[in-house]
Amino acid sequence: MISIHVILYIVMMVMIYIFAYIDYKKKRVIWSYPAISFIVPCYNDGESIRDTIESIYSSCKHLTIDVIVVDDKSTDNSLQVIHDLQKEYSFLLIENEHNMGKVQTLNNNMKHLQSDIYFVIDADVVINTNAIHDVLARFSADKKIGWVSCPYIPRNYGFRWWMQAIEYNMLTIIQWSYNIFSAISLRWGCLAVRKDAFNQVGQFSVHTITEDMDLAFKLNKHWRKVQQSFVSIHTVVPDTFKTWYKQKIRRNSWWTQTFLTYVSIWIKNPLHVAVLFLFNIFMFISAYQFFQTVTGIYSLRDILSFKIFMNIVSILYGDTILRNMISKSWFMLLSLPYVIPLIKRYQDRYKILLLFPFSLIYIPLYTIVWLIGAIVGIKRYRELKPWVRAW
Numbered sequence: 001m002i003s004i005h006v007i008l009y010i011v012m013m014v015m016i017y018i019f020a021y022i023d024y025k026k027k028r029v030i031w032s033y034p035a036i037s038f039i040v041p042c043y044n045d046g047e048s049i050r051d052t053i054e055s056i057y058s059s060c061k062h063l064t065i066d067v068i069v070v071d072d073k074s075t076d077n078s079l080q081v082i083h084d085l086q087k088e089y090s091f092l093l094i095e096n097e098h099n100m101g102k103v104q105t106l107n108n109n110m111k112h113l114q115s116d117i118y119f120v121i122d123a124d125v126v127i128n129t130n131a132i133h134d135v136l137a138r139f140s141a142d143k144k145i146g147w148v149s150c151p152y153i154p155r156n157y158g159f160r161w162w163m164q165a166i167e168y169n170m171l172t173i174i175q176w177s178y179n180i181f182s183a184i185s186l187r188w189g190c191l192a193v194r195k196d197a198f199n200q201v202g203q204f205s206v207h208t209i210t211e212d213m214d215l216a217f218k219l220n221k222h223w224r225k226v227q228q229s230f231v232s233i234h235t236v237v238p239d240t241f242k243t244w245y246k247q248k249i250r251r252n253s254w255w256t257q258t259f260l261t262y263v264s265i266w267i268k269n270p271l272h273v274a275v276l277f278l279f280n281i282f283m284f285i286s287a288y289q290f291f292q293t294v295t296g297i298y299s300l301r302d303i304l305s306f307k308i309f310m311n312i313v314s315i316l317y318g319d320t321i322l323r324n325m326i327s328k329s330w331f332m333l334l335s336l337p338y339v340i341p342l343i344k345r346y347q348d349r350y351k352i353l354l355l356f357p358f359s360l361i362y363i364p365l366y367t368i369v370w371l372i373g374a375i376v377g378i379k380r381y382r383e384l385k386p387w388v389r390a391w
Contacts, residue, residue: 009334012278017337019271020176024230028137035064036136036192037113038121041105042069045123046077048236053085055126063132066114067091070106073099078123103204103211110198118198120191124236126155127190131231135192138227146197146224147216150190151175154237162342162354163362164237164244169338174275175228183226184266185213185258190233197224210254217262245369252373253380260378282334283367335359 038056042049049069056067067089071079073096082093094109110118117139121127127150135148151172154161175183191212201218208214216226238244259266266272335358342351 009282016177019180023179028141030140035115036117037115038067038119040069040121042123043072044074044076046081048124059129070094070109072096072105107203116195118193125189126234134229134231144225146219147193147226150229150233152235153232155234166338166358169341179227188212189235213258220265248369249373252370253377256374256377
C-alpha cells in the first residue's frame, strides 16, 4: 500500500510540472534588444575568469554591452589573467584596495553600469546566447519582472558532480513552477536585474548570509516579480566534501535566515507553502528511513538494546542490509525526474543507475547537512547586525 506522503509527493510533482509547462509555453517576443551591462566580481578566480569573460563577449556579439570586472583583492593570479584579457576585450577593471566581500563590491560598483538591465556574472560561470535571449525575453514580456536568474549545470565532470547536477535539477524544476506567480529565491551565477528595481529595494543587504535570496524577497515585498530562466548556464561546483559541506551550510543558513525574516512574504503565496511543506516532508522521511535501515533502530527499545552496534557489525560482515536499503527506498523512483535530464544521448543511459546513490546516500546526507545549516542560520539570525558583513 502506498503511503500518504508518497501520494502527496506525487501530487506535488504533477502540480509543479503543470505550472512549469504553463510558463514554458508562454509566447515571449523581443521587439528590440536593449543595451545591457555586465559586472563580474572576482576573488581568486584566476583559473576560471578567462572562460567567463570570453563567454560574455561570444554570447553578445550582436548586442550593445558594457562590462566591468572588479577584483576584490585577489591573492592568486587573477589580476594577471584580467590584465591579459584587457588586451583582447574592452572592459573596465576596478581594483579594490582591500577585500570587501562580494556584496559591498557589487553595491559600490554597480553605479558605474550604463544600461537599464544589469547582469551579475560569477567569475567561474560560462554563459551562452540562449540564456541571454531568454532572460531578455522575460523582461520584455512583463515590466513587473525585476530579476531573472539562470539554473546551473556543473562544469566539473565525474561522480560527485553528477550528484550535485541531480540536486540542481531538483531545485530547478521547483523554481520553474514558481514563475507562474513569482519566485522567492534566486540563483547566483547569472543574474539579471532591472536598474529601477535594484534601486527601489535598496541594493543588496550587507548583513545577510546570502544576498541573492534576500534580494528576491525584497523584490516580492515591493511587488516586483522574480523568475528563473529555462536555459542553464555552466558553473564550477565544489569538488571536495569540505567545500561541498561549507557551501551547503551557508546556503541552508540563508534559507533559514531569509524565511524567518520574510515570513509575511512567502506565507501569502499558497504555491510556495504547499511545495515547501511537501518537499520537506519528502526530504525528512527519506533521511529518517535511511537512518532506520542502516542502524536498525525503530524504537526506544532498539536504542536500549544497542541494536545500532549490532547492525554496524552486520555491515562489516556483509549482511543483507544493502538489499534492505534498496527494497525499502520507495523514494528512489520519486527522484527519477531529476536524473532523466542527465540522459541526453542513448550512450548516457547508464546514468539511470545514479538513482541509487542519489536516493540512498546523497539525499539523506543533504538533509542532515540541511538541519545543521538551519541551526547555524537560526543562531546567526539572532546575532547578525544590519550594518555588519555577514559572511
